[in-house]
Amino acid sequence: MFARTDEEKVLRDPVHGYIHVSLQVVWDVINSAWFQRLRRIRQLGGAYVVYHCAEHSRFEHSLGVYEIVRRMVTEVRDIAEALNEREKVTVMLAALLHDIGHGPYSHALEGVTDTSHEEFTCRIIEEDTEITFILENCSTGLSKEVADVIRHKSANPLLTQLISSQLDADRFDYLLRDAYFTGTTYGEYDLERILRIMRVTDHNQLVVKESGVYAVENYIMARYHMYWQVYYHPVARSYECILHMLFTRLKDMGKDGIQERAYSVFAPLIHGGTISLDDYFKMDEYTFGYGFQCLCECDDPIAADLAGRLRDRRLFTYADSSPQTNRRIRDRLKKEGYDLRYYWGRDEVKQSPYVPYGSDHSGSIFVRGKDGRTMELSNASNIVYSLIHGPGKDDNKVFYPQEIHL
């Protein structure tokens, strides 16, 4: 038996109404310093420079994913019956902790550290931090079981499907939450309906009832729109491009080029190599914001300029990338004395709102027909079929200072 809190704790949430906590271990994790650190990391990286209310953090998203999983394992009858108590607690904790390894400006930073946030997530859960202690203190072996769900190695594949597939609590929460905080309505879909149509097969595979396939179509479309309107917004990508260039500049400068105050913030990145969890803990968007402020006054004109651009939102402009445009921009930049390594960036984004068959089939969405047969979603939905067989969409852009005159 897992210890309960004295009374049920409820946390007010604009997306779910309330987050309900009645397990002591869940409450202890929420109150740990590592989990509280997520308050200092925005959910959407640079999107706040486009959507000014997108200041919400990984903290509330993590609570939201937990709440959806809590509802799945208690309110969805098939799931409640398919899992034992230990599995339910394990998957709720995995939901709560699935993003614990995110660093500041996640995606821009991952390119600089060459480490994925999933790696840090498993290290934080297993490598003797406060979190490891809380989990092991609750029940021996729990930390590994939670990390196994996150790294897709769980003995019961249903646990991973609940938090990481193409119809999972992580996506359920971030779409609704990001739509709410950006003020876009594209991300909305009918979560209540999806929870009602979830079923589990005898082989522990999550399926949805055919009668509810429209709710799933709506969710896939929500995802498609959110990617192109919010996640891949070119202005947010411009912000992340400058971040990447600033970190590249800091690494190129090494210790000697930067004044002590800024160095103390960015040292683990500048050194390269494995970052210790103690150092990682201190890396958040508050400390980095302070670091940028310090860099604005440093002697290096490039680092000072890039940091100032981030602080004051003087972002790079962008154009569709083509060899011709690129040449024109690069020539102009060179003529005006810009160092291309720090003032010219290119990125290409692609996104499929749904992939019918991944490397394993675990991520696919399956539909249970009226005759009881299970089929993959694109065979049950014309909209999804058209979406995955139609022409792909990508967006290839170059970013450069808007001051240059083409």
Ligand code: NI
């Ligand atoms: Ni997440």
